Amino acid sequence: MSADPCPCGTGSPFATCCGPLLAMERQAATAEELMRSRYTAHVYGNAEHLWRTWDGRTRPEQVHLDDTRWLGLEVRETVAGGPDDTTGVVDFAARHEGGELAERSEFTRRGGRWFYTKEIP
Secondary structure (H helix, E strand, O other), X not given: OOOOEOOOOOOOEHHXXXXXXXXXXXXXXXXXXXXXXXXXXXXXXXXXXXXXXXXOOOOOOOOOOOXXXXXXXXXXXXXXXXXXXXXXXXXXXXXXXXXXXXXXXXEEEEOOEXXXXXXXX
């Protein structure tokens, strides 16, 4: 795994940040950590990670990625979503060539695992 900085913006190496989550070597401890790993999955084109970390009650049958070039992530706010919580909200902005994707996302923790549930309008 790469010692390069993780695309998620923490400043940590990919090999110790989102890399183990994408490789299924460990689970995200918080909703924010899962959201950061999902951003990194977009950067690397890892649709499998996006699918398996999407709540089965709300996810599509397949996850399709386009060729968007992602440039950076800013976490604006995190509400709950800690290791002992069952829900969490992460507000973020992801920059890409051509613009920005801003979203307020809901996460749910079930069976000790965090899942992306949906965008909150």
